[in-house]
């Protein structure tokens with residue numbers, strides 16, 4: 001930061017923004033307009049700003065973001081589908097002074113990994129859980145997720161999610177907030193610059209709480225999946241605002257009593 | 259490992275508790291587990307004992323399932339910890355996906371299986387029915403665990419040290435394959451020395467990226483086939499190198515005309531068979547594989563040259579016998595005697611079997 005950049009014609013420019021050292025110089029493999037890359041940026045900017053690169057260990061389970069370790073320039077562990085919270089527990093318990101976070105999709109966190117999620121929060125594991133709710137299984141080609149909205153068309157709900165057959169979308173964030181081990185629970189998004197700024201604040205707070213050993217912090221990001229939803233990125237933003245947010249209202253779900 | 263001279267007084271202990279005490283003395287950093295008979299004494303002992311050991315810093319956590327336990331093991335092992343779990347057959351089945359990940363990511367750890375009778379929920383009685391699962395991989399993909407098979411409470415304790423030593427040497431998960439009887443029975447044991455297993459640095463572990471190194475990544479994902487094949491070849495090379503660690507024990511094989519092959523508890527019983535047979539003038543010898551992976555193929559092959567036939571004895575429907583037959587390659591007949599579902603053959607029963615085979619062989623030769 002604040003380095004001088006010299007252009008060919010001799011003009012000197014002040015560099016006010018650059019890629020933080022916490023992000024590798026590798027282009028994202030995510031589809032254009034996908035929320036994953038924005039959330040990656042936010043997380044790594046916070047790690048950079050808090051100067052905790054040497055303390056932070058991430059866990060990325062199977063899902064579109066399983067390759068997060070290609071982009072995040074921190075120590076990371078890949079995890080089996082659904083097991084991120086257990087893997088993070090293992091790391092945090094043996095390295096209690098490090099800062100540990102998971103980065104999980106909705107299929108991962110709210111279907112196959114439900115038991116690990118609930119019990120990890122219930123133990124109040126002193127970690128940050130980042131939960132990317134895009135209402136679909138992105139990685140495997142757009143199948144129905146536990147968070148898929150009623151009527152939403154996916155490759156395994158080709159006529160729309162039928163609640164009589166598949167039940168209602170799971171609000172696991174509200175569920176997690178019920179548990180005494182959860183210290184800070186919030187639902188955010190990255191669909192516009194203001195939302196991104198709010199998410200960044202939430203992530204910063206969560207890491208600070210972890211430094212103070214407060215318990216589990218849980219941040220849901222209601223995100224999109226242009227490929228799985230079969231929409232343009234712009235259309236996904238409209239869908240988020242009109243359909244997703246009413247079911248998954250943004251804002252804090254549980255804030256520390258201070 | 260070199261056998262050190264032990265100064266401690268012998269104690270009378272249950273197999274599961276001796277194993278748990280050995281784990282404390284081996285300076286484990288963490289244990290994650292879920293209760294299941296017949297091995298719950300391991301976690302119970304650790305929960306009770308560890309808080310009294312002020313000089314130790316050991317995490318003991320009861321997980322919500324074996325799926326969670328093994329993934330906690332993966333996380334802790336990846337972070338550089340000396341870590342273990344224990345369970346019995348159904349729980350070990352649940353762990354298989356995680357074990358495959360650990361093998362692929364090349365993380366050292368110890369998994370203890372105090373085997374009970376199956377399939378299904380089966381019985382809580384002792385069995386050796388998980389031999390295939392333990393030695394042939396168990397989960398998906400091409401991998402092997404280092405497998406040690408104790409035959410006494412003493413070895414339940416000692417093999418904790420050996421297993422961690424080998425696991426860390428090869429960056430490979432190791433398994434102690436015991437059975438419900440070994441876990442539950444009480445015997446005299448001289449415990450291994452406290453702090454007797456040193457720790458080597460693990461520069462690959464995820465301990466936080468410092469400026470002087472690249473970020474460490476623990477993964478089992480190699481999406482390009484060329485890369486995945488390379489990893490597999492590397493693993494195969496490692497398994498080849500592990501063959502040098504093969505261990506076995508022999509009883510009266512020098513002049514044996516009949517060879518028994520048995521591991522774990524079955525080998526204890528077969529030792530008695532050797533004595534009973536020799537009292538009757540039948541020259542029986544016994545080979546007990548101590549490592550089930552790597553397996554002592556070569557030694558069994560050598561002994562096959564000198565004996566009339568081999569009888570493999572197991573507490574299952576015939577699993578290790580396949581490896582014995584592979585070793586012998588048809589040179590001599592290999593017979594099998596097994597009991598299942600928690601039943602254990604008596605020495606007399608096995609001797610009768612030997613006599614029956616002996617008679618049949620003689621008729622064939624006449």
Ligand SMILES: Cc1ncc(C[n+]2csc(CCOP(=O)(O)OP(=O)(O)O)c2C)c(N)n1
Nearest residue numbers: 062063064081105106107108136137138139
């Ligand atoms: C045990 C197991 N079952 C199934 C899969 C296949 N699988 C991989 S990712 C995934 C779902 C991913 O969806 P989500 O967690 O929502 O992440 P996203 O890709 O949407 O970000 C599934 C079913 C697997 N890898 N492992």
Ligand code: SF4
Nearest residue numbers: 031034064138225226
């Ligand atoms: S499939 Fe969906 S979640 Fe995955 S990268 Fe593409 S848009 Fe993102």
Ligand SMILES: [Mg+2]
Nearest residue numbers: 105106136138
């Ligand atoms: Mg998803």
